[in-house]
């Protein structure tokens with residue numbers, strides 16, 4: 501670790517930095533029972549000082565060019581780190597095209613953004629900071645502006661001042677701790693609660709013996725982390741993954757989102773087009789709008805009132821209330 505930090509610090513004249521304080525993982529980094537701890541990059545091992553710096557940067561509106569938009573403006577803890585608006589305006593009121601994703605269990609994702617074009621949480625930080633409809637800032641300039649205020653804490657966390665290295669690492673550290681694995685569904689899996697009859701029937705409908713939602717939204721994260729065109733429209737307005745790969749077959753394909761905390765993260769889909777889960781079910785029941793590259797797993801179905809209530813009860817069991825209420829997220 502020391503070697504890595506020194507190498508990255510390059511030509512700074514300072515004497516060797518000290519090893520960061522030992523992690524207190526039981527409090528700030530809580531890994532749900534039975535889960536593997538997320539993998540931290542070699543140059544960004546977890547510790548509480550880094551985490552606390554990352555949390556405070558996450559909620560600091562000065563990261564935006566107008567000083568008025570933080571990461572937390574669009575990723576609200578009480579919404580499982582998504583946002584209630586269809587599209588949340590960024591700095592200077594600029595409006596983008598996409599609905600803010602939940603950051604629930606972001607640590608385990610192999611790629612970020614709807615196209616999947618960003619491989620790590622560290623790199624992802626550059627996107628919102630520089631994106632005109634989000635923070636519209638420049639990472640070098642913003643670090644210079646805030647360097648004096650964060651000098652001591654950046655030094656304690658990474659052995660250097662606030663610079664793009666520290667900004668990206670600290671924000672990623674905080675986001676890697678956003679682990680949610682204590683929904684009612686998890687408690688049935690651990691055998692500590694008994695599901696209701698509606699929840700059991702809903703799980704059957706959701707699964708491969710029913711509608712096969714789990715072929716894309718596979719437990720335990722309720723995503724395969726793959727990409728699919730789920731038939732939202734016959735001709736895609738947003739090219740989705742095509743924009744990244746240039747493959748026509750990827751037109752209208754988006755990263756399959758987790759359904760954990762789905763009750764908190766509406767509105768739904770990449771553009772927030774559906775306000776409710778009922779509307780989402782209505783969409784899937786049509787079998788999709790018939791896009792040329794729509795996934796072949798989609799097929800029309802009908803749900804009676806009981807089926808619908810059961811499916812919604814099952815989806816409700818994926819809401820981890822302790823996660824959204826967790827005091828660690830509320831500085």
Ligand code: HEC
Pocket residue numbers: 558563569570571572573574575588589590591596598599600601602603606609611612613614615621624625628629633634635671675770
């Ligand atoms: C103005 C609103 C806005 C702000 C501010 C914002 N984001 Fe986002 N964020 C979004 C939207 C919209 C998406 C979805 C983009 C997409 O689907 O491609 C997103 C996606 C993400 C993702 C990818 C999640 C995934 O599942 O792929 C991460 C990680 C993330 N944001 C972190 C941050 C961080 C860290 C900050 C602050 C430095 C931040 N965001 C600031 C709106 C915002």
Ligand code: HEC
Pocket residue numbers: 614706711712713714715716717727728729730732753754755756757758759762765767768769770771777780784795797798
């Ligand atoms: C072929 C793969 C596939 C299947 C099968 C599938 N989904 Fe999806 N689902 C997706 C994709 C891809 C998205 C995201 C689309 C977007 O961002 O516009 C999505 C989005 C969702 C969302 C919104 C998530 C959010 O955060 O916005 C819900 C809820 C959902 N699906 C539920 C279901 C249910 C219930 C079923 C079964 C009836 C189902 N899905 C079947 C691929 C699939």
